[in-house]
Amino acid sequence: MADDVTFESPVIKTYPAPDGTRHGADRHDGSLTLSDSSSTAKTILRAGPETGVASRIGVGFGTSRTEPDVLIAGQRPGEWILLGSAAANRAVIDGLDLSGFVSVIDHTHSRALFRLTGADAASVLEKVCSLDWSDTMTPDGATASASVAKVTCDIIRADRAGIRSYLIACDRSFGQYLFDAILDAGEEFGITPVTLQESSRCRPVAPGPWRPPPP
Amino acid sequence: MLLVPCPNCGPRNAADLHYVGETGARPDPGTATPEEWRHYLYLKGNRAGLLRETWYCRSGCRRYFVLERDTTTNQFADPPLPGPEIEGKT
Amino acid sequence: MSRLLYQPGEVIDRSRPVGLTWNSKAIRGFEGDTIASALTANGVRIVSRSMKYHRPRGYVTNDYWDPNGFVQVGDDPNVRSAHRLVEPGMIIDAQNVWPSLDHDLKAVNGLVSRFLTAGFYYKTFMRPRKLWPAYEKVLATFAPGGKVDLDSPHHYHDKRYTHPDVVVAGGGPAGMASAAAAAEAGARVLLVEHHHHLGGHLLWGSADDRALARHLAADVAAAGVEVLTDSTVTGRYDDNWTAIVQRNHPVAVERLVKARAKVMIVAPGLIERPYVFAGNDKPGVMMSGAVRRFVNMYAVRPGTTAVVFTANADGDAAAEDLDRVGVEVARVVDARQGENIVRAHGGARSISSVELADGVKVSCDLLVTATGWTAPTTLLNMAGDRPAYDESSARFFPSRPIGTVLATGGIAGDGSADQLVEHARATGRLAAARAGAAAQRLQAATPRAVAVDGPEPDGLADTRAPLPRHPHPGLFRSSTHGIVDFSEDVGSKDLVAAAQEGYDSVELLKRYTTVTMGPAQGKLETVNAVAVLAEARGETISEVGTTVWRPPYAPITLGALGGRVFEPVRVSSIQPWHEANGATGILAGQWIRPDHYGDPAAEVRNTRRNVGIIDVTPLGKLDLRGPDVAKLLNQLYVNKWSKLAVGSVRYGLMCAEDGVVLDDGVTGRLGDQHYLMTTTSSGAGSVWEWAENWLQTEHPNWQVHVTPVTTGFTSINVAGPKSRTLMTRLVDGIDLDPEAFAYMQVRTGTIADIGGCFMWRIGFTGELSFELHVPAGHGRHVWEALLAVGDDLGIKPFGLEAQRIMRLEKGHFIVGQDTDGLTKAPATGMGQLVKLDKDDFAGKPELAWALEDAGAPVIVAIQPSDPRIVPDEAAQIVREHTDEIIGRITSSRLSPTLNRSICLGQVLPEAAAPGSELTVVLVDGRRVTARVMQHHAHFDPDGERLRG
Numbered sequence A: 001m002a003d004d005v006t007f008e009s010p011v012i013k014t015y016p017a018p019d020g021t022r023h024g025a026d027r028h029d030g031s032l033t034l035s036d037s038s039s040t041a042k043t044i045l046r047a048g049p050e051t052g053v054a055s056r057i058g059v060g061f062g063t064s065r066t067e068p069d070v071l072i073a074g075q076r077p078g079e080w081i082l083l084g085s086a087a088a089n090r091a092v093i094d095g096l097d098l099s100g101f102v103s104v105i106d107h108t109h110s111r112a113l114f115r116l117t118g119a120d121a122a123s124v125l126e127k128v129c130s131l132d133w134s135d136t137m138t139p140d141g142a143t144a145s146a147s148v149a150k151v152t153c154d155i156i157r158a159d160r161a162g163i164r165s166y167l168i169a170c171d172r173s174f175g176q177y178l179f180d181a182i183l184d185a186g187e188e189f190g191i192t193p194v195t196l197q198e199s200s201r202c203r204p205v206a207p208g209p210w211r212p213p214p215p
Numbered sequence B: 001m002l003l004v005p006c007p008n009c010g011p012r013n014a015a016d017l018h019y020v021g022e023t024g025a026r027p028d029p030g031t032a033t034p035e036e037w038r039h040y041l042y043l044k045g046n047r048a049g050l051l052r053e054t055w056y057c058r059s060g061c062r063r064y065f066v067l068e069r070d071t072t073t074n075q076f077a078d079p080p081l082p083g084p085e086i087e088g089k090t
Numbered sequence C: 001m002s003r004l005l006y007q008p009g010e011v012i013d014r015s016r017p018v019g020l021t022w023n024s025k026a027i028r029g030f031e032g033d034t035i036a037s038a039l040t041a042n043g044v045r046i047v048s049r050s051m052k053y054h055r056p057r058g059y060v061t062n063d064y065w066d067p068n069g070f071v072q073v074g075d076d077p078n079v080r081s082a083h084r085l086v087e088p089g090m091i092i093d094a095q096n097v098w099p100s101l102d103h104d105l106k107a108v109n110g111l112v113s114r115f116l117t118a119g120f121y122y123k124t125f126m127r128p129r130k131l132w133p134a135y136e137k138v139l140a141t142f143a144p145g146g147k148v149d150l151d152s153p154h155h156y157h158d159k160r161y162t163h164p165d166v167v168v169a170g171g172g173p174a175g176m177a178s179a180a181a182a183a184e185a186g187a188r189v190l191l192v193e194h195h196h197h198l199g200g201h202l203l204w205g206s207a208d209d210r211a212l213a214r215h216l217a218a219d220v221a222a223a224g225v226e227v228l229t230d231s232t233v234t235g236r237y238d239d240n241w242t243a244i245v246q247r248n249h250p251v252a253v254e255r256l257v258k259a260r261a262k263v264m265i266v267a268p269g270l271i272e273r274p275y276v277f278a279g280n281d282k283p284g285v286m287m288s289g290a291v292r293r294f295v296n297m298y299a300v301r302p303g304t305t306a307v308v309f310t311a312n313a314d315g316d317a318a319a320e321d322l323d324r325v326g327v328e329v330a331r332v333v334d335a336r337q338g339e340n341i342v343r344a345h346g347g348a349r350s351i352s353s354v355e356l357a358d359g360v361k362v363s364c365d366l367l368v369t370a371t372g373w374t375a376p377t378t379l380l381n382m383a384g385d386r387p388a389y390d391e392s393s394a395r396f397f398p399s400r401p402i403g404t405v406l407a408t409g410g411i412a413g414d415g416s417a418d419q420l421v422e423h424a425r426a427t428g429r430l431a432a433a434r435a436g437a438a439a440q441r442l443q444a445a446t447p448r449a450v451a452v453d454g455p456e457p458d459g460l461a462d463t464r465a466p467l468p469r470h471p472h473p474g475l476f477r478s479s480t481h482g483i484v485d486f487s488e489d490v491g492s493k494d495l496v497a498a499a500q501e502g503y504d505s506v507e508l509l510k511r512y513t514t515v516t517m518g519p520a521q522g523k524l525e526t527v528n529a530v531a532v533l534a535e536a537r538g539e540t541i542s543e544v545g546t547t548v549w550r551p552p553y554a555p556i557t558l559g560a561l562g563g564r565v566f567e568p569v570r571v572s573s574i575q576p577w578h579e580a581n582g583a584t585g586i587l588a589g590q591w592i593r594p595d596h597y598g599d600p601a602a603e604v605r606n607t608r609r610n611v612g613i614i615d616v617t618p619l620g621k622l623d624l625r626g627p628d629v630a631k632l633l634n635q636l637y638v639n640k641w642s643k644l645a646v647g648s649v650r651y652g653l654m655c656a657e658d659g660v661v662l663d664d665g666v667t668g669r670l671g672d673q674h675y676l677m678t679t680t681s682s683g684a685g686s687v688w689e690w691a692e693n694w695l696q697t698e699h700p701n702w703q704v705h706v707t708p709v710t711t712g713f714t715s716i717n718v719a720g721p722k723s724r725t726l727m728t729r730l731v732d733g734i735d736l737d738p739e740a741f742a743y744m745q746v747r748t749g750t751i752a753d754i755g756g757c758f759m760w761r762i763g764f765t766g767e768l769s770f771e772l773h774v775p776a777g778h779g780r781h782v783w784e785a786l787l788a789v790g791d792d793l794g795i796k797p798f799g800l801e802a803q804r805i806m807r808l809e810k811g812h813f814i815v816g817q818d819t820d821g822l823t824k825a826p827a828t829g830m831g832q833l834v835k836l837d838k839d840d841f842a843g844k845p846e847l848a849w850a851l852e853d854a855g856a857p858v859i860v861a862i863q864p865s866d867p868r869i870v871p872d873e874a875a876q877i878v879r880e881h882t883d884e885i886i887g888r889i890t891s892s893r894l895s896p897t898l899n900r901s902i903c904l905g906q907v908l909p910e911a912a913a914p915g916s917e918l919t920v921v922l923v924d925g926r927r928v929t930a931r932v933m934q935h936h937a938h939f940d941p942d943g944e945r946l947r948g
Helices: A053-057 A086-094 A121-128 A172-189 B034-042 C035-041 C105-115 C120-124 C129-142 C173-184 C200-204 C207-222 C288-298 C313-324 C378-382 C417-445 C492-500 C506-513 C526-537 C558-562 C575-580 C600-609 C629-636 C684-698 C723-728 C776-789 C800-809 C844-851
Strands: A033-036 A041-047 A064-066 A070-076 A079-084 A102-106 A111-117 A143-148 A151-157 A165-171 A192-194 B003-006 B010-013 B018-022 B050-056 B064-070 C013-022 C025-031 C070-073 C076-080 C091-094 C157-162 C166-169 C189-192 C226-228 C231-237 C241-246 C254-260 C263-266 C285-287 C305-310 C328-334 C341-346 C351-356 C361-363 C366-370 C388-390 C395-397 C405-407 C483-485 C584-588 C591-596 C612-615 C620-625 C649-655 C661-671 C674-679 C705-708 C713-719 C746-751 C754-761 C769-775 C858-864 C876-878 C885-895 C900-907 C917-921 C927-932
Touching: A033 A172, A041 A053, A041 A086, A041 C705, A070 A086, A070 A143, A070 A151, A079 A086, A102 C620, A102 C705, A111 A121, A111 A172, A121 A165, A121 A172, A121 C157, A143 A172, A151 A172, A165 A172, B003 B064, B010 C417, B034 C844, B050 C684, B064 C684, C013 C035, C025 C035, C035 C288, C157 C558, C166 C173, C166 C417, C173 C189, C173 C200, C173 C207, C173 C263, C173 C417, C189 C231, C200 C207, C200 C288, C207 C417, C231 C378, C254 C558, C263 C378, C263 C417, C285 C288, C288 C305, C288 C313, C288 C366, C305 C313, C313 C328, C313 C366, C328 C351, C328 C361, C341 C366, C351 C366, C378 C405, C405 C417, C483 C492, C483 C526, C492 C506, C492 C526, C506 C526, C575 C776, C591 C600, C591 C800, C600 C612, C600 C800, C612 C776, C612 C800, C620 C629, C620 C684, C629 C649, C629 C674, C629 C684, C661 C684, C661 C746, C661 C754, C674 C684, C684 C705, C713 C723, C713 C776, C723 C769, C754 C776, C769 C776, C800 C885, C800 C900, C858 C917
Parallel strands: A033 A192, C013 C091, C157 C254, C166 C189, C166 C263, C189 C226, C263 C405, C285 C366, C305 C328, C305 C366
Antiparallel strands: A033 A111, A041 A079, A041 A102, A064 A070, A070 A079, A111 A165, A143 A151, A151 A165, B003 B010, B018 B050, B050 B064, C013 C025, C070 C076, C070 C091, C231 C241, C241 C254, C341 C351, C351 C361, C388 C395, C584 C591, C612 C713, C620 C674, C620 C705, C649 C661, C661 C674, C713 C769, C746 C754, C754 C769, C858 C900, C858 C927, C876 C885, C876 C917, C885 C900, C917 C927
16 A cells, blocks of 8 residues: 555544644543544454353453553353454464454454543533443443444443543544534543544545435 | 343343344255245244244344243343342342 | 622623624623623513513522523524523514514403403314414414524534433532532542532622632532533433533533433422412512522622512522612511412513502512422433422422432432531432442443453442421412413412313323423422412312423433434445446445446436446345255245255245245355345345344254345446446456356456456346456446447446346336335246245245135236336226225336336235236326236346346
8 A cells, every 4th residue: 555545534624622733632631532542443352152262361351451562352142352552362363273264354444433531521421322331330441332422322331541432433424423422421521533634635624414305 | 221241242122132033943945845834934833922933133242142031020040130120139 | 780799609701791682772791791690780671572461571590490481592593591501692672572572562462351261262263164374374473482594504512421320410419419429439529510610509609608619619629520510401311320411511402311320319409489479470570589599690780679589598588689789678567477379460561569468569679579489300210209298398308219220419308508518418329339249240241341350349228317397388279369380471360270171180181271381390399289279179279289391401402412413324346336427326225336427218228238336335234154045045935945055046035924025136156154144125125134133042053154245246247238348357266157147146256456346147137247346445347347348349337227127128126216114025927936845934834825825916017008108106996997006016117128117016816817807096197008928027037138
């Protein structure tokens, strides 16, 4: 692949950042941010129960494990998602015995991925999702699938340095909608968007919602 | 809203699932008579009492499963929460 | 002015005056005032006119439930003025009065009230039927309610989900004590109070009452209870799914809170019941609670000379309160001594005297009644309880214990403050224990949750000592008739008349007379209505029974129900380009897609002449892997898949078990055990679930992984005679020679430097075409690269409309457009695809029978005789010279290629033979002729162009 062709995120609108930066910046003080992490490599691993994959990987359905360069989450029975760099994901896969009924599918382009971080992150989520985000029902590491603002999402609680943080993945085509829906829900808590550096090849487009004309 | 005991995810709101319908055997397509096949397609028992039903956990684990529910009380055979009828017993 | 000097329990802030406008007059209140207290402090006695008779009305309950207090506030109609707090600059007007509140001409209704009796609408306006529109117009001017301003800005309504251990409905002493006790026992508690302050009746009570309220509020705060005031638990549904409307959210106008409570505590207190007697709806007749709230909470004098009719301690206390603040209490009429009132006399502004049972008339401008209580058991009803009437206490009580819904406070019984608080605290502890057990159960069943350790909590058994029930006289109606339902203007005489007409069951009576159906939702009038009916039937209240309380507990605005509106939309990664390049969008399902870029006909011509590209990303795409994919495909599609070679694609037709066409698309074999299936855009989700259903329920031993990748790829169809030339400029690693890459084949390679692309040769447009599936993060790059390198070839983008025209020129049907819920595979002209020699596939028996059915409509290509006439889609096809429908047009366009109208339609077999002449009825009623064509394809029926 030519070097000048960069990955384009589904979040293409630009948002004025209060800190003066063009794309906002992640903060680590407990204040609320929504970061676009869509460029993260996402690898789906699916394996039948008769294979040794489940025991080798050691992550059950509904849970996750964070390794230095990759997060492994059991997002459905017999199905895991790896979130990391392409190389780190591959390293995990290469360490498995893939014999038997095992599928490895690159989902990098299929899913938008956002990270909602901050002390109020659960308060934002409970405005758009009906799951119980309490520490007993959804502790750090828990993973679940649910409707978020009417879009089915995979959600992983992955706290950062003791601050609540959730990874939220949805179909790429819903990415811009969902990013805006979560921003809207987080407005009362002072949420800050953090977007990816845009590709140099992509022309800027006018921000603002775009709707088809009435029929 | 009913809390449905998904065997994989745990209890979920009914809106998270798709109600497929009463669970029944599919007739052999090679030998089924029109009466048998259309009974399978269209006729439901709609029993008052315990009923076996198929659900699909659309927002969660994406698995199909069968649950037993009492259609007169809306209670699942193994309810996720103690129901209103169960005084003092949890 | 009627404002009193400082009262120890007042909730107003005298340092913060608030200016308001009432019916265009400037008035003044204080922060903390309700509109009602501000108006009353300014001497206002009449606030509204009654619904039917336009009788002058004043405050009667002086709280949320006041049936007479509805006003217009700015553009906000039907505001409950005894609940809504004043805000600076509020513009308040009386509703439904003309020309003014004091001189309402519609009060003439009162003179004809004997015609406006029960069932009036049913009886009077039924005949002649043709006059109904005229009746309706006149009646509409009498409809109650404020004015809706359609230009009002949309307010921000919000929604929130929460999962407390315990929800407490009601923030009076019982609610506060139970909430605090539950929280102290470790439960997460949400306490919901309907009014603005915690405290309930303690707020307008004695100094001791207020001290208790402060004490309990401190307990609530210390225990970490989440408190929502000015919020209502409106409903309780299965498994304690609880709807709460929060009206005082700092950001949203209203917020609908959906709480999944493990246990609910119902502590709404009691609602004071009006007394039915002649003149009971006149201004100046109030209940004891109304008076005590005016005096003690708002420091407002509700009158100058009072008669107090009392049957209980609250009535006695009202008399004491009035006496203390200097209102002359002319007479206390004690029901416990057998005394009674029969009539309130007086003019339009206020009552002037009260006539007692012994004939004595006492002059006054205020009549206070304290005749008993209604238990608002709504939430218990919703949990399955059927409360029972206790004659000695003259009210309903819960009748059966419910494990996760616990009642406490006045709804459960009477007693001293200590007794009530102790019962409430025991209820809170019981709720916490049961919620703890439920939480353990939820955690144990949920893999992601923290594992349960420790034993099940103690204290699950209900060991609460029941509250005593105090005797209370059963006082409902005096010897005279009066109003039962203030909101609906229904009197006791109407109810008696309705019962005599045969509407003598309580549920029938309610529907016939509309009693209890107004905004008070029966909180004030239900028990009186039942009592009047019981009297008319000569039975007891228990024998008559009551109506079932249903949700909502209090009316809900449509805004609160709507909440935040979530309307997800999907876009392809090329959408920014479409928007920047003049595309006219169309919403197709959830997808926003380009319909065209200005001139769809030109887009068709350019594609047929040169080369065009269309963004077809919404096309459903399923990645299929595993050794048994061919078995799955054989099961899902009517045709055969066992021999599909690697590198080939095949069209498939999918039917449901009833044989009706479900979806269609092409599937390509990318590798030995790897396929890519495409579905219609709208079928992407349902076909995935359909495939999973077969795999999980019928064939769990088949090894297939189905993974949706619809938006993982940006899909671009490159169509037109110059498409191969274009593709050779961008493709690496794929031999595009027609021999090497033939029609209906698939290849994997690099396009515009992007690896991992699929490309197959198919042709919905009928042109030589390549469908590209590009990793979506690079979709826009490939699109722009195609346009850049194809400039000299005349490349132009085309939209959905041009594609629809071209597919119609080729006679390809669209599932759901040209097929319907009855169209089985043979009717599509694809009967030959159905392979009955396969062991099994979805819908096989029905399709076997359908292939022998000669009577079902079939899809045919149709051309109107006049090429300029383009029939509307869904235009009927009828048997000549009759109105008998034998088919319909399903797709219809003007073909830019053929320069004539072309259609697809469904017709009965009798008219389906090529060359058959059809009669098509246009929308304007004209009948035109049309002809059935030889082939489905209007253009290039042999497909020479697309195979090239």
